[in-house]
Amino acid sequence: MKILVPIKRVIDPSFKVRLKPDHSGLDMAYMKMVMNPYDEVALETALQLKEQGVATQVLTVSCGTDDCVETLRTTLAMGADETLFVETRYAMSPLVVARLLKAVAVREACGMVLIGRQGMGNDGNQVGPMLAALLGWPCLPFAETLTVEGTNVRTRCKTDHGSEVLEAALPALVIVEIGLAAPRYLSMPNLMKAKKKKIPGVAVETLGVDMGMDVTVVQLRSSPERSRGVMLPDAATLVERLRTDTRII
Amino acid sequence: MAILVLAEHVDGRLDETTHKAVMAARFLGRDIHVLVMACETHSETLSQQAASIEGVTRVWSAAAPHLETQLTEDMAAQAQAILERGGYRYALMSSSYKGKRVMPYLAALRNTDLAPDITKIENEDTFVRPVYAGSLQVVERLKSAVKLLSVRASAFPPAGLQAQAAPIETLAPLPPTLAARRLEHRGKSTLRPKLSRARIVIGCGLGVEKKEMPNIEKLADKLGAAIGVTRAVVDEGMATSDYLLGQTGKIIAPELYIAVGISGAVQHLAGVKDSKVIVAVNKDPNAPIFQIADYGVVGDVGEVIPALIELL
Numbered sequence: 001m002k003i004l005v006p007i008k009r010v011i012d013p014s015f016k017v018r019l020k021p022d023h024s025g026l027d028m029a030y031m032k033m034v035m036n037p038y039d040e041v042a043l044e045t046a047l048q049l050k051e052q053g054v055a056t057q058v059l060t061v062s063c064g065t066d067d068c069v070e071t072l073r074t075t076l077a078m079g080a081d082e083t084l085f086v087e088t089r090y091a092m093s094p095l096v097v098a099r100l101l102k103a104v105a106v107r108e109a110c111g112m113v114l115i116g117r118q119g120m121g122n123d124g125n126q127v128g129p130m131l132a133a134l135l136g137w138p139c140l141p142f143a144e145t146l147t148v149e150g151t152n153v154r155t156r157c158k159t160d161h162g163s164e165v166l167e168a169a170l171p172a173l174v175i176v177e178i179g180l181a182a183p184r185y186l187s188m189p190n191l192m193k194a195k196k197k198k199i200p201g202v203a204v205e206t207l208g209v210d211m212g213m214d215v216t217v218v219q220l221r222s223s224p225e226r227s228r229g230v231m232l233p234d235a236a237t238l239v240e241r242l243r244t245d246t247r248i249i
Numbered sequence: 250m251a252i253l254v255l256a257e258h259v260d261g262r263l264d265e266t267t268h269k270a271v272m273a274a275r276f277l278g279r280d281i282h283v284l285v286m287a288c289e290t291h292s293e294t295l296s297q298q299a300a301s302i303e304g305v306t307r308v309w310s311a312a313a314p315h316l317e318t319q320l321t322e323d324m325a326a327q328a329q330a331i332l333e334r335g336g337y338r339y340a341l342m343s344s345s346y347k348g349k350r351v352m353p354y355l356a357a358l359r360n361t362d363l364a365p366d367i368t369k370i371e372n373e374d375t376f377v378r379p380v381y382a383g384s385l386q387v388v389e390r391l392k393s394a395v396k397l398l399s400v401r402a403s404a405f406p407p408a409g410l411q412a413q414a415a416p417i418e419t420l421a422p423l424p425p426t427l428a429a430r431r432l433e434h435r436g437k438s439t440l441r442p443k444l445s446r447a448r449i450v451i452g453c454g455l456g457v458e459k460k461e462m463p464n465i466e467k468l469a470d471k472l473g474a475a476i477g478v479t480r481a482v483v484d485e486g487m488a489t490s491d492y493l494l495g496q497t498g499k500i501i502a503p504e505l506y507i508a509v510g511i512s513g514a515v516q517h518l519a520g521v522k523d524s525k526v527i528v529a530v531n532k533d534p535n536a537p538i539f540q541i542a543d544y545g546v547v548g549d550v551g552e553v554i555p556a557l558i559e560l561l
Contacts, residue, residue: 095357124366128353139350141350160345162436216390218389220387228541248504
């Protein structure tokens, strides 16, 4: 079985983002780009399934501009067998990304998709369920554990009130929570080997996908900031102020 | 043109997120239909609860054994069947874990985009949501004929009750999609209020040592507060991710948030910065949390918390 792991390139979540002075977009100067942490966990999970003999191949894919190649190279250094770069300069909504990923999953005859819950930064939580719907595969959302037995995949999934265990027949799509696996460290020899590999690209036009979108970004703006309050000397003053100023306690 | 709200419930009770989603719907129009999908045992009670939410004009009730498990595929298919009848301008639910899986799935079934996790409705087709751990907001416009939204529950107050209940109409349930089977489910058993509903929440960071936890719990009990934690605490194995507050966990807006031993990383603040009043207790006077706290106390957790318990 081949596992597809979609990879998104995101701004390092530890960096504080800013707008350009003219508010026309994000100020990308001094920003570091990394593989989306959730996707790293998804890839690690796929690699472990391969090591267990459940999967035979792990394929990573990214949609976007040339910059994605660097992130895809990291997936090869981690241990992915193959990678595919879907090259496009068009703006893409989450549904367009899901359509592209569906085309890849079908073309590559994948038996499972492991996808991160959200892209850090945009935090939309959209592509996973959309891709499951487009493929018509069972959607196992927010998985914190995962096992494959025979032709079934079983996950413990986070819910609003606790958790549940879901089981579905393959092919299936699993949405990965951050706690599912701990991504491995990259070794220098593997990094060097990955540097020499060619990253195959596919032009978006060849996938025959509708690139139309129903959503447009009107504006990106700063959130209103909370202002700094007062420092109090001790617990007694705090209780007094909470009682008189806020009346919450 | 009507608005469809997908109801959420647990253990036979309507979740407050439904009331909040209805409130969001009231900003969009006056004809609000609630879709209740449940097993036969709970269906009637839940439908009655939905019918009495202020602003609701009709309840669609679909009852079937398989709807108890609330699988993504079944819920989305049932909602899609109603939308296909026509007459709807919007469909929405809260951006809970359930909403985060059902709404995008429904959007893809309808071959349309979604405005997810919105905190504000600018006008009939333009919506605001926080991005980058809440440091920025993106304003998005949807052009689909039926606009799909998920709304951040903490950003909308719950709708109240109405004296005249809305009519309830039974809907033939669709057969199960059989996409997945639920083998087991469990809720958290806790005597404390739920994080998403608590008036007061105490957040614990790595500055809270294990030996301080009994005192934190004592303080929470005195205040009737829920307890949440930061990512670092989850990573240390001191709490499960059910209690995680922040960009990758729960997003809350209680009346009072007490951050104890929390430095104030932007990922954590994303989950709590809309709290009405924020109190920070930290021994490091330079901790970033003090920059957004309404009241700060610099001090040792081991001393300040017992003092608070004493005073309350």
